[in-house]
Amino acid sequence: MASNIKIPSTRAIISAAASVAATAMLIRSVANDIIPREFRQFFFTNVHRLFTAFTNEVILVIDEFDGLGQNQLFKAAEVYLGSILSPSTKRFRATLPQKEKKINISMETNEELTQKFNGFQIKWRMACKQIRPRYVSQPGGYDSTMLSKPRYYELIFHKKHKDKVIGEYLPYVLERSKAIELEKKTLKLFMLGNDRMMGHRGNPWQSVDLDHPATFDTLAMDTDAKKMVIDDLENFVRRKELYRKAGKAWKRGYLLFGPPGTGKSSLVAAMANYLKFDIYDLELTDVRTNSDLRRHLISTANQSILLVEDIDCSIELTVKRPKKASSASMFPQQYGQENWVTLSGLLNFIDGLWSSCGDERIIVFTTNHKDKLDPALLRPGRMDVHIHMSYCTLCGFKLLASNYLGITDHPLFLVVEQLMKVTNVTPAEVGEQLLKNGEPEIVLACLIEFLEEKKKNVQVENHRSNQQAPKSAVLQEPEEEGGNEGKTSVIGLQAIKELVKTNKVSPAEVQDQVIRENEADIILRRLTQLLQEKKETQVLKIDSGSSAENLSLT
Numbered sequence: 001m002a003s004n005i006k007i008p009s010t011r012a013i014i015s016a017a018a019s020v021a022a023t024a025m026l027i028r029s030v031a032n033d034i035i036p037r038e039f040r041q042f043f044f045t046n047v048h049r050l051f052t053a054f055t056n057e058v059i060l061v062i063d064e065f066d067g068l069g070q071n072q073l074f075k076a077a078e079v080y081l082g083s084i085l086s087p088s089t090k091r092f093r094a095t096l097p098q099k100e101k102k103i104n105i106s107m108e109t110n111e112e113l114t115q116k117f118n119g120f121q122i123k124w125r126m127a128c129k130q131i132r133p134r135y136v137s138q139p140g141g142y143d144s145t146m147l148s149k150p151r152y153y154e155l156i157f158h159k160k161h162k163d164k165v166i167g168e169y170l171p172y173v174l175e176r177s178k179a180i181e182l183e184k185k186t187l188k189l190f191m192l193g194n195d196r197m198m199g200h201r202g203n204p205w206q207s208v209d210l211d212h213p214a215t216f217d218t219l220a221m222d223t224d225a226k227k228m229v230i231d232d233l234e235n236f237v238r239r240k241e242l243y244r245k246a247g248k249a250w251k252r253g254y255l256l257f258g259p260p261g262t263g264k265s266s267l268v269a270a271m272a273n274y275l276k277f278d279i280y281d282l283e284l285t286d287v288r289t290n291s292d293l294r295r296h297l298i299s300t301a302n303q304s305i306l307l308v309e310d311i312d313c314s315i316e317l318t319v320k321r322p323k324k325a326s327s328a329s330m331f332p333q334q335y336g337q338e339n340w341v342t343l344s345g346l347l348n349f350i351d352g353l354w355s356s357c358g359d360e361r362i363i364v365f366t367t368n369h370k371d372k373l374d375p376a377l378l379r380p381g382r383m384d385v386h387i388h389m390s391y392c393t394l395c396g397f398k399l400l401a402s403n404y405l406g407i408t409d410h411p412l413f414l415v416v417e418q419l420m421k422v423t424n425v426t427p428a429e430v431g432e433q434l435l436k437n438g439e440p441e442i443v444l445a446c447l448i449e450f451l452e453e454k455k456k457n458v459q460v461e462n463h464r465s466n467q468q469a470p471k472s473a474v475l476q477e478p479e480e481e482g483g484n485e486g487k488t489s490v491i492g493l494q495a496i497k498e499l500v501k502t503n504k505v506s507p508a509e510v511q512d513q514v515i516r517e518n519e520a521d522i523i524l525r526r527l528t529q530l531l532q533e534k535k536e537t538q539v540l541k542i543d544s545g546s547s548a549e550n551l552s553l554t
């Protein structure tokens with residue numbers, strides 16, 4: 001049986017829908033024109049209120065702006081939500097701010113995100129306010145329309161959790177956003193710019209991005225010393241209140257000393273990367289006067305490291321400044337010799353009023369010659385922590401091998417260890433060798449060859465200096481080369497000669513000692529021991545008739 005119900009055609013459906021939409025738009029635009037905006041807003045707000053009166057949800061609004069300034073809470077929410085956007089988020093916003101390297105991800109308007117916190121549910125919604133366009137008068141008669149669409153977040157939750165959201169959740173969002181910002185921070189290295197020479201009153205510091213790869217994990221350093229530095233830094237940054245209570249400026253001074261290539265600069269970079277502090281690299285020889293120094297230091301920011309490298313050379317150079325008279329002569333009265341940066345000027349700034357003009361300041365001096373420094377510079381309060389960067393130890397070598405070669409153990413490590421005990425080699429030198437191309441065996445063999453060569457050179461050097469030593473030389477005490485505790489010393493050949501002269505010893509006895517060992521150090525040690533034993537026996541026998549002139553030690 002045929003039905004008499006007529007099914008409308010597709011064309012009829014589309015044209016009906018189009019005419020409904022057109023009518024709706026017409027009504028909307030007429031309503032927008034006729035009904036005042038305030039009334040519309042009042043109407044919609046009340047309708048919304050009517051609906052929400054029947055629910056238990058409350059909405060906390062976080063506006064983008066607070067008056068003319070930005071609302072910190074909005075910024076924090078933006079950063080925090082950017083870090084927890086789920087894969088299901090359909091639209092999000094990506095920005096790359098000027099001079100930044102990392103892309104910022106944030107929530108897009110009309111998107112929602114639900115999250116659980118301490119057992120209750122919270123919903124975030126990003127929305128945008130429609131603000132009436134403003135006409136702005138531009139110079140030259142070009143008027144333009146300023147469109148403003150301030151954004152805001154809605155935080156939606158059950159009303160019984162209101163206190164928890166305000167007292168716990170929002171502080172948590174603030175804290176997390178701070179940590180995320182810190183992680184993303186691009187560190188800067190500041191140096192004194194050239195325009196300060198022309199007397200510019202602006203900021204004398206110019207910056208570049210600091211992208212130094214050194215961290216405490218890559219630093220070859222005694223494990224205990226490394227831990228001590230990390231603990232000290234952590235204590236420093238969390239003790240703001242203690243410093244305040246004790247009436248001390250919140251600053252800490254570190255003196256890094258040791259031979260070149262032992263990682264002083266790398267340690268400073270590791271400290272900056274660890275704390276996320278910028279570095280101000282102050283070249284003291286570039287600063288003309290104490291008042292210039294004060295000006296430069298005042299314009300450094302908080303949470304930064306002030307670095308003065310090779311402090312011994314800087315202070316020495318300031319004493320010799322008259323040699324640089326060409327630039328000084330341009331400003332004879334202003335930059336008279338008495339106005340150069342002085343040690344006392346520097347000390348004044350380290351613990352004078354400047355140091356209390358900021359928070360969380362770290363001052364680092366480095367030197368290859370600690371003994372050359374004025375004791376006034378070293379006292380606690382100025383340089384609170386002294387860190388000795390020593391030659392490479394086995395522990396340091398293992399860390400470098402792990403970082404450079406990706407191995408933690410190897411039979412050749414034993415040979416390297418033996419050689420490092422008798423050779424002063426810096427981590428920089430070891431790193432240079434480990435950078436070579438090839439299998440770990442080949443690279444380690446190259447390192448061993450390098451250490452052997454170095455050892456030979458040291459022996460030749462010692463031999464030469466012993467020959468130049470005065471005749472009256474006696475057995476040398478173990479030498480602490482460059483403060484490298486525990487390294488084997490070389491016993492002076494001259495001292496052995498002296499002992500030979502007063503003792504009866506035959507060339508055969510000497511030969512016997514020589515063929516027993518390959519290592520020059522050990523041979524010399526054994527000879528010394530033998531000769532000393534002989535001398536003691538002679539004293540006992542009161543036998544002084546022998547001569548050893550026929551023995552020649554070269």
Ligand SMILES: Nc1ncnc2c1ncn2[C@@H]1O[C@H](COP(=O)(O)OP(=O)(O)OP(=O)(O)O)[C@@H](O)[C@H]1O
Nearest residue numbers: 218219220259260261262263264265266427428431
């Ligand atoms: N302790 C170390 N751990 C890891 N690498 C190191 C270490 N010491 C030096 N190096 C390597 O050697 C290079 C030079 O080291 P660095 O400039 O830090 O030494 P330095 O003691 O500051 O030398 P200088 O006194 O000449 O300024 C670094 O880039 C790094 O690759």
